[in-house]
Amino acid sequence: MLFPTIQYAIFFTVVLVASWLLTSRPVRWKLAMLAASYVFYAAWDARFVLLLLGATVFNQVMGVAIHGAEDGVRRRRRVRLAVAGNLAILGWFKYYGFFVASLKNLLASVGLDSPFPLLEIVLPVGISFFTFQAISYVVDIGRRRIEPAPPIDFAVYLAFFPQLVAGPIVRAREFLPQLATRDDRRIDVGRAFGLITAGLFKKVVVASYLATTIVDEVFANPAAHSAPEILFATYGYAGQIYADFSGYTDIAIGCALLLGFTFPDNFDRPYTARSITEFWRRWHMTLSRWLRDYLYIPLGGNRQGRVRTYRNLMLTMLLGGLWHGAAWTFVAWGALHGGWLCLERWLAERRAERPTSDPELAPVEPWWLETRRWLVTFHVVCVGWIFFRAESFETATTMLTRLVTGWGAAPLVTPPVVAVIAGIVAVQFLPRDLGAALQERFAGLSPAAQGVALAMALVAIDALGPPGVAPFIYFQF
Amino acid sequence: MPMPSPPRLPDPDTARRPAGPSDRSAPVARALLAMLVALLLGALMNADSLADTAERQPFGWQRTAAVAAVRPLEVVADATRLGGLNAWLTDSVGGWFRQAPGRVTTAGSLDNAGRPAPADAPDEPEQNAQPSHDRDPGIEHPAADGTPRDGHPAADGRQRDEPHAADRTPRDEHPPADGTPRDEHPTADRAPGTDGGRPDLSEHGQPGLHPGLAGWRARRTPTSEEPLEVWLTGDSLVEAIGSPLDTELNEAVPAEVRTDPNYATGLARPDYFDWHAYAEESLADSDPDVVVLMMGGNDDQDIRDADGQVLRHDADEWQAEYERRAVALLDRLVTEERDVFWVGMPMMQDPQLDDRMRRIDRIYQRATEAHPRAHHVPTRDLFAVEGDYASYMEVDGGGVERVRRDDGLHLTFAGGRVLVDRRLAAVITERWAP
Numbered sequence: 042m043l044f045p046t047i048q049y050a051i052f053f054t055v056v057l058v059a060s061w062l063l064t065s066r067p068v069r070w071k072l073a074m075l076a077a078s079y080v081f082y083a084a085w086d087a088r089f090v091l092l093l094l095g096a097t098v099f100n101q102v103m104g105v106a107i108h109g110a111e112d113g114v115r116r117r118r119r120v121r122l123a124v125a126g127n128l129a130i131l132g133w134f135k136y137y138g139f140f141v142a143s144l145k146n147l148l149a150s151v152g153l154d155s156p157f158p159l160l161e162i163v164l165p166v167g168i169s170f171f172t173f174q175a176i177s178y179v180v181d182i183g184r185r186r187i188e189p190a191p192p193i194d195f196a197v198y199l200a201f202f203p204q205l206v207a208g209p210i211v212r213a214r215e216f217l218p219q220l221a222t223r224d225d226r227r228i229d230v231g232r233a234f235g236l237i238t239a240g241l242f243k244k245v246v247v248a249s250y251l252a253t254t255i256v257d258e259v260f261a262n263p264a265a266h267s268a269p270e271i272l273f274a275t276y277g278y279a280g281q282i283y284a285d286f287s288g289y290t291d292i293a294i295g296c297a298l299l300l301g302f303t304f305p306d307n308f309d310r311p312y313t314a315r316s317i318t319e320f321w322r323r324w325h326m327t328l329s330r331w332l333r334d335y336l337y338i339p340l341g342g343n344r345q346g347r348v349r350t351y352r353n354l355m356l357t358m359l360l361g362g363l364w365h366g367a368a369w370t371f372v373a374w375g376a377l378h379g380g381w382l383c384l385e386r387w388l389a390e391r392r393a394e395r396p397t398s399d400p401e402l403a404p405v406e407p408w409w410l411e412t413r414r415w416l417v418t419f420h421v422v423c424v425g426w427i428f429f430r431a432e433s434f435e436t437a438t439t440m441l442t443r444l445v446t447g448w449g450a451a452p453l454v455t456p457p458v459v460a461v462i463a464g465i466v467a468v469q470f471l472p473r474d475l476g477a478a479l480q481e482r483f484a485g486l487s488p489a490a491q492g493v494a495l496a497m498a499l500v501a502i503d504a505l506g507p508p509g510v511a512p513f514i515y516f517q518f
Numbered sequence: 519m520p521m522p523s524p525p526r527l528p529d530p531d532t533a534r535r536p537a538g539p540s541d542r543s544a545p546v547a548r549a550l551l552a553m554l555v556a557l558l559l560g561a562l563m564n565a566d567s568l569a570d571t572a573e574r575q576p577f578g579w580q581r582t583a584a585v586a587a588v589r590p591l592e593v594v595a596d597a598t599r600l601g602g603l604n605a606w607l608t609d610s611v612g613g614w615f616r617q618a619p620g621r622v623t624t625a626g627s628l629d630n631a632g633r634p635a636p637a638d639a640p641d642e643p644e645q646n647a648q649p650s651h652d653r654d655p656g657i658e659h660p661a662a663d664g665t666p667r668d669g670h671p672a673a674d675g676r677q678r679d680e681p682h683a684a685d686r687t688p689r690d691e692h693p694p695a696d697g698t699p700r701d702e703h704p705t706a707d708r709a710p711g712t713d714g715g716r717p718d719l720s721e722h723g724q725p726g727l728h729p730g731l732a733g734w735r736a737r738r739t740p741t742s743e744e745p746l747e748v749w750l751t752g753d754s755l756v757e758a759i760g761s762p763l764d765t766e767l768n769e770a771v772p773a774e775v776r777t778d779p780n781y782a783t784g785l786a787r788p789d790y791f792d793w794h795a796y797a798e799e800s801l802a803d804s805d806p807d808v809v810v811l812m813m814g815g816n817d818d819q820d821i822r823d824a825d826g827q828v829l830r831h832d833a834d835e836w837q838a839e840y841e842r843r844a845v846a847l848l849d850r851l852v853t854e855e856r857d858v859f860w861v862g863m864p865m866m867q868d869p870q871l872d873d874r875m876r877r878i879d880r881i882y883q884r885a886t887e888a889h890p891r892a893h894h895v896p897t898r899d900l901f902a903v904e905g906d907y908a909s910y911m912e913v914d915g916g917g918v919e920r921v922r923r924d925d926g927l928h929l930t931f932a933g934g935r936v937l938v939d940r941r942l943a944a945v946i947t948e949r950w951a952p
Contacts, residue, residue, distance in 0.1 A: 047568065050557060057553065061546050142910050142918040149916070159910045161867060164924050227543040230552065262761040262777055299549060368920075432931045436761070488548045492555020497603075499560035503567050504607035 042084040044292045045245050052081065053296060056202075060300050071193050071220070074300075078200035082167075085206075089165040092130075097196045099126055100175040104182045104189040120183035124176055131172045134164055139367035167206030169364055171199055173331055178213040180335055187214045194220050203293040203300070207286070209307040209327040219302050231480030233298035234491065238498045239476075240291030245506035247284035247465055251277040253507065255453045260430055263439045269451035271443050273458060275423050278430050280465040283311065286325070310469035312422075315414040317381040320422060332361050347390070354386065355379040365429070370437060374428040381421055419466075563604055565595035574790050576819035577828050739952045740807070745772035746950050749806035752813035752861075754781050758934030759812065759861075759942070766943040770951040776806070784817035785843040794843075797850045808946060809851050812861035814882070815927050818874040831874065837881060844885035848892050857949060858892040860885070861942060864901040864933075867926025872907070895942055901933065914939050 042049050056077045063070040083090050103123035110116035132140075138159060145155040178195065181187045190198065190213070198216045259266045259274030266274070290307040297304045307327050314320035321329045337357040343350040355376070362375020424441075431437035483491060561568060569592055572584035595601040740746035750756050750763060760777030767773035778800075783791035793813075821839060822828050829836040851858045862879045866872035879898065886892040901921060903911055909922045913936055921933030929937065 047571065054553065054557065057546075057550055061550055064546075138910055138920065142920065146917045149918075159908070159918070161907065161909055163867075163926070228546050228549055230544045230549045233549065234552070257757075258777075261757045262764060262775075264761060265764055265775070265777075299546070299553075301546075436931060439761075484544065488551040489555055491552035492559060495552065495556030496559035496563055499556065500563045500604045501607060503564045504604050505611065 042081055044289065044296075045241050048084075052077075057299055068193070071197050074197050074202075075193065075200060078197070078202040078205060081202035082200065082205060085166045086163070092134075092165055092168075093171065093200055096127070096130060096171065096175055097192075097199050099123075100179055100199070101189070101192050101195050103179050104195070107179060107182045108189050116183055120180060123179040123183075127172050127176050127179075131168060134162055134168055136363075136367045137162055143369075170208050170210060171205060173210050173328075173335075174199060174213070176335060177210075177331065181212065181214055187217065190217045190220075201297075201302075203297040203302075204304065207289050207293070208325075209290050209293065209304055210331050211304055211327065212331075215305065216302070228298055228301060229480075229484070230491070231482075231484030233295045234495060235476060235480040235483065236291040236295030236298070238495065238502075240288040240293075240295065241502050242498070243284035243288030243291065245502050247461060248281045248288060249507050250461055251281040251284070251458070254455075255458050256281055256430070258453065260432075260436065260440075263436060263443055266443065266447070266453070267449035267451050268444050268447040269449075270453045271440050271447065273451070273454045273462065275427055275440070276462045277458065278426050279312070279419075279423050280462045282426065282429075283308070284465055310473075312419060312466050312469050313415070314418050314422075315411060316385050316418055317378060317421060318385050320418060321378070321382075328361070328364075332357050336360060350386070351383045354382050358382065368432075370428045370431055370434060373434070373437075374425050377421070377425045377428065559600075561591050562595045562598070562600045564601075565591040566601050567604065574787075577822065578820065738807075740771050740773065740950060742772045745774045746808065747804070747806040748773055748775045748808045748810060748946070749778060749800070749804065750775055750810045750812075751778040751780065751800075752811050753783050753815055754779050755812045755815060755861075755928060756810075758929040758931050759810070759938060760934075761931065762935040762938040763810070763942060766938050767946060770943070770947040776804075782816055784813050784815070785840060785847065786817040786819050786821045788843075789822070793847055794850055797847060801850070805856075807856060808950065809856065809858045810861060810942070810946075811847075811851070811858065814863045814875060814878045817878055818871060837877065840878070841881045841885055844881055845888050848885055848889045852889045852891050854891065856891065857946075858886075858889070859895050859942065859945060860892060861895045861937070862897045864897040864922075864929065864937075865907045867907050867909070867922070871927070893945060895945055897937055897941070900937060900940060901929075911936070 042052060056074075059073050059077070060070065063073055079090050079093070082093060100123065103119065103126065107116055107119045107123065110119055141155065141157045141159055144157065145159075148155050178187075178190075178198070182189055189195070194217055195213075197220060198211075198213055201211075201216070204211055254277075255270070255274050256277045259270055260278070263271055287308040294304045294307070305327055307325060309323040309326065311320055311323035314323055337353055340353040340356060341349055342353060345353075356379075358375040358379030359372055360375070362371045362373070362378070365371045365374070427440050428437050431440060483494065486494065565588065569585070569588045572581065572588045575581035575584055738744075746767065748763070748767065750760055756777060756779045760775060764773070764775040764777075767775065780791060780793075780796070783793065785793055788794070817840070818831055820828050820831050821836060823835070823839050829839055848858060848860075860882050862882055863875040866875050876898070879896070883894040883896070886894040901911070902908060907922075907926070909920055909926075910918050911921050913919045913921070913932055919932040920930050921936055922928065923930055
């Protein structure tokens with residue numbers, strides 16, 4: 042059940058009415074939300090509701106066991122066991138085939154056979170997201186940051202449908218307190234409906250348009266396309282994946298708001314970034330901080346010397362790349378980002394070592410230098426997207442090669458395509474207050490006027506977008 | 519000009535909104551009321567679009583219920599003219615926005631995709647036609663709204679107000695494109711004594727060429743000035759083939775491959791996309807030497823015959839009607855100067871779906887047997903290991919690669935390469951390489 046469908050609109054309306062009616066009955070409210078979330082998940086594949094249920098039971102049992110550990114050593118052991126259990130589930134469903142195939146190829150290169158058979162395993166949608174949420178729960182209990190939640194609360198947290206299949210990755214310590222003190226009698230309607238409308242527009246109109254007019258065709262057969270087409274298909278994919286994923290999380294956050302929950306932001310105009318470091322503070326922010334808190338810092342972060350800091354950065358980004366998909370192209374994407382983060386860190390350290398490195402005394406950067414940094418950052422990100430989108434290294438290298446060698450006519454690069462790509466980047470430079478001001482005005486309208494405004498928006502989205510809806514890109518992760 | 523300066527960078531950890539209600543907060547009942555008004559008004563204003571969506575569903579009780587639910591909205595929308603804004607936007611801004619670039623071959627389908635079945639079509643019996651194997655969507659855009667699973671539905675950006683192609687083109691009643699009865703194709707261009715040099719496909723268990731064509735040769739020799747023109751079309755399955763086919767063919771013969779997927783289409787629903795009309799109109803604009811077809815993944819659903827009768831997908835009548843459509847499509851594609859290669863369905867991960875695809879594949883095979891220049895290219899054996907479906911397999915050049923996508927249906931690019939390298943390129947170049 043995808044967000045931009047009539048089925049979801051009906052489903053969510055029913056859930057919102059139930060939520061409203063059950064506001065004063067928290068236990069029934071939780072049971073209703075849990076049931077709704079399982080129905081939502083079962084719409085993809087009912088079998089995997091059992092997996093979700095199993096993950097819930099396992100992590101709740103482990104959470105209680107970790108909390109009950111008498112000393113730090115036992116606690117850490119139990120945390121490791123819980124994390125290993127979660128990673129085993131994720132590894133089995135998502136990475137088994139990838140690792141066995143890679144191992145087979147490696148062993149075959151030295152004339153050996155792999156003892157592991159290749160199996161047919163169906164990937165459950167959203168498993169990467171709910172596994173990461175579960176890990177945050179047991180680790181935070183181990184760190185004494187939270188206590189085990191009542192089972193029904195934890196079950197609602199793990200399965201809560203707005204963020205179940207593609208995030209944002211909400212931590213237990215953000216969600217559970219809101220569940221305990223939930224009060225949805227008053228909600229920020231301007232922000233909620235603003236996010237939902239913007240998310241629908243980004244997904245249905247922008248992402249679909251870019252995918253169907255240039256991106257899919259060029260990535261399907263880059264050898265048949267000229268350099269300008271490949272360049273704009275790459276820009277187009279940058280726009281598409283932003284519109285697609287941020288559109289999804291906008292809708293998720295908006296729906297959660299209507300149900301009385303405040304989720305963390307997941308995007309903050311990432312294409313305004315002037316360094317890759319900054320990019321990762323703006324792109325998929327809930328994943329960035331998850332990787333930082335549950336991977337980078339446990340690895341030692343930047344507190345164990347320069348070399349280990351670089352190693353930790355690279356490892357974090359390589360594993361972050363692999364999280365996105367079981368393919369070496371994703372690892373390459375992570376390596377590119379990790380390598381560039383290391384380079385930026387190295388340059389920053391060199392600057393800091395100079396005698397006149399006091400930031401107070403540093404001259405203000407001229408505009409052209411800032412523009413250059415923005416351009417470099419944007420294009421590094423775009424090169425990364427080539428590996429992210431390409432199904433194989435062959436496709437990626439063909440794209441990169443044709444960028445240099447394939448100059449020729451570019452019938453796919455039309456004014457509307459250029460305008461949409463420029464538009465999706467340009468809007469990120471608009472003042473943040475602009476959206477807030479619109480939401481403020483919307484909130485001041487009567488419910489009937491709000492309904493009319495929203496209906497108009499639905500008409501525009503329907504008229505501009507193609508019929509039917511493609512699934513969100515991040516569902517596969 | 520200075521770059522616009524973004525505000526202070528938030529730390530991801532603190533980038534969250536205040537938890538409590540803000541000044542803009544309102545009682546949830548007001549939000550609910552606004553939402554209900556929006557949905558009701560939006561449904562009326564988008565009634566035509568909702569009707570399209572409902573009618574694109576596979577035949578069965580869900581479609582029946584959806585169509586029945588939408589019909590009153592259409593009546594009210596017509597009476598109040600609330601649909602006018604959507605129609606105006608679609609015709610003006612939407613039309614411009616959806617305008618496909620010149621080389622996007624799916625642009626042709628803008629004019630060809632059919633509107634949903636006419637409102638006065640007889641209601642279908644309630645049948646459990648929705649396939650039970652809809653799986654997790656993958657990046658290749660399986661459908662989300664009940665439309666066929668294999669691609670972005672109407673990714674072609676078709677315009678809703680175009681007349682139904684099927685209304686313009688009597689379906690399945692066209693004579694063969696060359697005007698020759700099917701069983702009377704001339705064999706004048708048969709080159710004597712040209713059996714030699716044909717690749718031995720017997721190792722794959724099935725030949726790629728029509729049995730009667732062992733000695734046939736292409737009428738012309740492609741050159742770099744006039745390369746072999748290949749029109750690769752079908753549903754989303756063809757996406758994975760285009761690039762390797764282009765590469766592989768050009769190793770043997772100068773070739774230009776035009777990859778033209780029409781997502782979420784098939785022969786089952788000409789009310790949604792009329793392949794017969796599309797083929798005719800496409801061939802009116804171009805004259806490829808070779809047509810490569812691959813489709814079928816969306817066709818395991820009930821179909822409606824010319825009399826409006828809904829035929830269950832497991833009925834004999836379904837097979838007869840489907841075969842009639844397949845033959846009729848070949849009638850439009852095949853000429854005495856053009857080869858058509860119909861690539862069969864590979865093995866599917868879901869056993870039920872696999873059964874249906876195998877039946878469909880047999881129909882394709884029978885249909886090609888009716889046309890001397892149409893050839894069935896079997897693929898079931900290519901993507902099976904020890905007779906079973908395989909997501910991973912050893913590929914040419916060594917190594918194990920993933921050849922099928924997570925949906926258990928589509929090929930990956932590595933899978934497309936396997937199909938091309940091990941079979942498809944061979945059967946084409948066997949006829950066209952100098």
